[in-house]
Amino acid sequence: MPTPADPGFFARLLDPAQRHDPYPLYAAMRAHGPTRLGETPVVVLSSYRDCATVLRHRASSVERHHASIPLGPTPVHDLAGEHADAVSGTASMLFRDPPDHTRLRRLVAKAFTPAVVRTLEPRIIEIADAALDRAAERGRLDVVADLAYPLPITVICELLGVPLDDELRLREWSMLLSRSLDPISTTVTAGRPDPAQLVDASNELHDYFEQLIRRRSRSGEDLMSALIAAEDSGDALTRDELISTCVLLLIAGHETTVNLIANTILALLRHRHYLAILGVAAPFATAVIEESLRYDPPVQLVPRIAREPIELPGIELAAGDLAIMLIAAANHDPAVFPDPTRFDPARADRHLAFGLGQHFCLGALLARLETSVAITRFARRVRNPRLVVDPPVYRDHITLRGPAAIPVTFTEIA
Template sequence: MNIFSEAHRRNPYAAYARLQRESPVLRDSATGLWMLFDHDSVKRALHEHETFSSRLSPPGNQTSQWLVFTDPPRHTQLRALVMKAFTPRVVANLEPRIRALAHELLDARIESGGLELVEDFSLPLPLRVIAELFGVPAEDRPRFQDWSDVIMAQGATLQGGEAQARVQAAFSRVTAEMNAYLQDLAEQRRSVPRDDLLTRLVEAEVDGERLSADALLGFFQLLLSAGHETTTNLINNAVLCLLEHPDALARLREAPALTASAIEEVLRYRAPVQFMFRVTRRDVTMHGQVIPAGSMVLPMMGAANRDPRRFQDADRFDITRNPNPHVAFGHGIHFCIGAPLSRLEGRVALGVLLERLKDFRLASDAPWEPRQAIHVLGPTRLPLLFTPSGRAIA
């Protein structure tokens, strides 16, 4: 089994089900990676940060400043500072603007009766939201897409060699560009504060500490890459799920109040992020196997969310599922800090799509191409045909 093959990444769930039965803890002989497939093991690896460390990035590498690659006490300090600025109220107040942006993107394509969902809608929407969060001028938005593509390319392979060296060189280049750009923008906010996330981040203080320039850049890179990629795939996967389950689509059109519940089921059924990375600090026994200290471990969240021991009819797509204890956004101290924003964007985007597009369907029967990063699930392109619907007066 090659979990990184295109066929597997398009639909990994039959393999997940077999492995949950036969080998819920598996060492891949080709890569040396340990993979965890059942819900309890995945949740344990995500929760027990003292055993399963997130410190995967070498000291001195810019990604070592990313929240997801830190352990306590540094993680605790960084998360407290970021949460001081990135509050639930800040996210909730974005809803009208997210809806307006979603309508604007569809306005450009609605009369044609067709759109490329990724390029025309699901990719630019979260990027525009992030740009507006940071108060970035409209003319600078294209740079965000370029930067995001380079950052996500780091997750396109686990192998070394020349290709990986080129990816790392490109990341170093854009890191320098992003740092210069962000520090200039931050200095502007220190001189003339504005009502945006960047102002709150540069002003945030906990116990006398503020975000360093490296930490600020790290959060910016994380939000621009992981935050954008997760939401793009959430929107794409929601459309795929509904197309594959027309009864659910019909019910959702009749009962839009189920949209939030439907988004949760998409997160479970087709998790945008399929696995995370951890490294063991000590020998640990799981399902009778000893994972040695220093081993790279992949908690397979996509598999855990289909574990029949945790979810009734786990392979059934049910937009009314309750409870729905999925781990699509992780678990424990590293629970995704951007989860409320991604959920909001997914809910608003899906609602607008259902409102504006009648009878949408795939424009091609060809298998879709998986996105670049190997740890995510979703299509690179998704052409749709539809019957235009009217624009609601907001």
């Protein structure tokens, strides 16, 4: 195996064949320390201390133009035309620094408050129970296809006011565009999406939301209407910002939660005593979810660009350097989490799964609520569930890690 300092080592991390268990590679990288890939401006960080430092650092940027190398899998601006910022996502708060990020997040937060999220719980329970009812009628259950996927996609579609009849198209676009978050290695081609497909999906999703927004009223009760009406001191979302925000909420509102639900239920099926406890003690879900976020996070890595030099122990990020932070490796750092490969819901919550600082996940509360409902209903209703295969087959995604399917046997869905 190449050494961690060799770019070939990082290529192994990017290889979808490693998805079933990337943690030994993460451990080797973390033991080596912060690593610059050859002579490139790319630095890989894997310790909790280094990742937390960069996530919070004032010189840490998400705006791609600060990077000294081209970023992004496709030349979207050359192909997407008039609405390139919306199509590429650069009009989204995900790729904006303050003050733009602060402004956008404040406007979106007005329509995405904790109070709104809490009112969704009865409906989320209905959706989860309906999903399990359908599985009971069929007599078979795939945790991903039958529960982890339909629950969050239904919730975010209803929240945005998107017709559920369009779910299949939205799923195809979302699955493609989520792959644009993956780093690219010239030595890893398996599962890589066609750049032209990404551009087509971006354009089609942009056009879809533009048409919805044209028909939407400011006085509607859904989140899209609230975003249209959202203002702060006379400021409002531009059309491209509104479209990019809807795209972000659609993709981030379910892609990561699918993996969180699936990863958590997989951990419970491998640690059945915790599944038994959850079946009779619903409040235990909070501890289980936080440990799952640490133990097997749905987002494995996040990038940041150094606007200015950033000093870290053992390495300096120069202005323009790209830092790839292995969040999943940091969450297994033994300096912070003793015996990190053990699934232990009794741990204190210090994970980095939702990030830190100004880009802390806006949808964290909703993701936790959806996962809590999914795992408690599963634990209470599915009797004697057993994995059909272990490990399951994983999706090709690198940044977002989760099983493609988790078929289980059971004696009854009560």
